[in-house]
Amino acid sequence: MDMKSQWTIKEVQRLTGCLAALGRFLSRSGDKCRYFFQTIKKKAMFEWTEEADEAFVQLKGHLHTLPRLVSPLKSEKLFIYFAISEHSLSAVLLAERDGHQILVYFISHVLHNAELKYPHIEKFGLALYMASNKLRPYFLAHSIVVYTDQPLKKTFTTLEASGLMLKWALEMRGFDIAFETRKAIKGQAFADFLAEMTRPDLQPAGDQIWKVFVDGSATTTGCGTGVICQSPEGDKFEYALRFQFQASNNEAEYEVLLAGLKMCKAAEATKIDVISDSLLVVGQVNGDFEAREPAMMKYLKIVKEEAKGLDHFTLQQVPRSSNHQADALSKLASSASCDTPRSVFWEVKERRSIDAEPVHIVDRSSTWMDEIISYLKDGLLPSDPKESWLMKKRAA
Structure with missing residues (x-):
C-alpha cells in the first residue's frame, strides 16, 4: 500500500x-x-x-476495501457467475447462507492470441472450463449452480456442440453442474464484480433476431452450400455442407435454408431473418410462387414445419452481389478438391433432407432413462435425498 x-x-x-x-x-x-x-x-x-x-x-x-471471503461448508451448494470483457474472463464463486450471498473465490484469466477472437458464447464456455480447472477441488466436492444469461445449458448437458465447446463439455461431464438464469444481485462486493463488465447488458439470444445468409451451388463436379449465421451480439458462424449426391440449384437452395434454420434453433433462437439470392425458393416459401414439382413440394413442407415453432421468421431475396460471402462458401463446398478451412464448420451430407427415413415410435412406455432425461432437461430430482444423489451420479 x-x-x-x-x-x-x-x-x-x-x-x-x-x-x-x-x-x-x-x-x-x-x-x-x-x-x-x-x-x-x-x-x-x-x-x-x-x-x-x-x-x-x-x-x-x-x-483498501478487499471483500471478506469464507470457506464453503461440507456438501454445501455453491454458485458461480461470469463476467466477460474485451481482454479477460472473470468468475466469482459464492455460497448462499440465510438469504445472503457470501464470496468464496475470485478468479480471472487474460485472453491471449486466438482466444481474443472466440465468439461470445465460446468465451463463456471457456470461462466455465477455466473455472472448473482452477477450482477443481470445489467442483469435485460440491454441487455447482451456474448463473448465466447465455444458452450454455444445452451445450454442456446434451453435448450438442462441436469443436472446443464439445471438448470442454466432455471434460466436465464428471462434475455436478446445473444451469439457471441469472438472479438478482445480493451483496455490494458481488455487485461491483458485475458492474465492471464492459459488455452491454444483452437480452437472451432467443429474444433477439438472428440473421442468416444462405446460398447453394450445384455444378457437374459437385454440390454444396454455405451458411453464415450472425448472432444478435454480432458474432458470425460460417458453415459449409458438401453433398455426396447430385442436386439441382433449387434443391441446394432448399437444403441450405433448412441447415440455417436448424443451426439457429440449436442455439435456442426463436427469431430468425434469412437472406437468400434464390428468387424461386423465396417466392415459394413466401407464397408468391406455387410449388408444382414433387421434390419442391416436399422441401416446402419441411421448411414450413421448421419455421412453425419460431416466434418470428422472414425470408428475403437479395441480388447475388449482396450475398457474396455465402456464395463464396457454397462454391468452396461444391469444389471436389478443396481443403477444409479451420475457421469454417464443415459437414458432408449423404442424402437429401426429403429422402430421410421416417422414424416411427414403437414403444412409448416409461423406461429407466426417463428420470435421467427429466433431470438433464428440466432439473427434476426425486424427493428422497439418497435417490437424488444417485440420480446426479448416473446422469454424469
Whole structure:
C-alpha cells in the first residue's frame, strides 16, 4: 500500500508478483492488472504510461476495501457467475447462507492470441472450463449452480456442440453442474464484480433476431452450400455442407435454408431473418410462387414445419452481389478438391433432407432413462435425498 508510482521494470515485476498472490481476493484482476503486464512484455520497450499510473491509483483504492471471503461448508451448494470483457474472463464463486450471498473465490484469466477472437458464447464456455480447472477441488466436492444469461445449458448437458465447446463439455461431464438464469444481485462486493463488465447488458439470444445468409451451388463436379449465421451480439458462424449426391440449384437452395434454420434453433433462437439470392425458393416459401414439382413440394413442407415453432421468421431475396460471402462458401463446398478451412464448420451430407427415413415410435412406455432425461432437461430430482444423489451420479 506504501508503493509509489512504478518507474522501473523490476518494481513493476515485483508489483505483478504481489497481485498474483492476491488474485483470489481481487475482483476482475485480469482487467485491473492488464496495463501492468503490458509494460513488462518481453517484446515491448518498457514504459510506465498514464493509463498504467491511473490503473495503479484505482488498484490501491480497491485494496483498501478487499471483500471478506469464507470457506464453503461440507456438501454445501455453491454458485458461480461470469463476467466477460474485451481482454479477460472473470468468475466469482459464492455460497448462499440465510438469504445472503457470501464470496468464496475470485478468479480471472487474460485472453491471449486466438482466444481474443472466440465468439461470445465460446468465451463463456471457456470461462466455465477455466473455472472448473482452477477450482477443481470445489467442483469435485460440491454441487455447482451456474448463473448465466447465455444458452450454455444445452451445450454442456446434451453435448450438442462441436469443436472446443464439445471438448470442454466432455471434460466436465464428471462434475455436478446445473444451469439457471441469472438472479438478482445480493451483496455490494458481488455487485461491483458485475458492474465492471464492459459488455452491454444483452437480452437472451432467443429474444433477439438472428440473421442468416444462405446460398447453394450445384455444378457437374459437385454440390454444396454455405451458411453464415450472425448472432444478435454480432458474432458470425460460417458453415459449409458438401453433398455426396447430385442436386439441382433449387434443391441446394432448399437444403441450405433448412441447415440455417436448424443451426439457429440449436442455439435456442426463436427469431430468425434469412437472406437468400434464390428468387424461386423465396417466392415459394413466401407464397408468391406455387410449388408444382414433387421434390419442391416436399422441401416446402419441411421448411414450413421448421419455421412453425419460431416466434418470428422472414425470408428475403437479395441480388447475388449482396450475398457474396455465402456464395463464396457454397462454391468452396461444391469444389471436389478443396481443403477444409479451420475457421469454417464443415459437414458432408449423404442424402437429401426429403429422402430421410421416417422414424416411427414403437414403444412409448416409461423406461429407466426417463428420470435421467427429466433431470438433464428440466432439473427434476426425486424427493428422497439418497435417490437424488444417485440420480446426479448416473446422469454424469
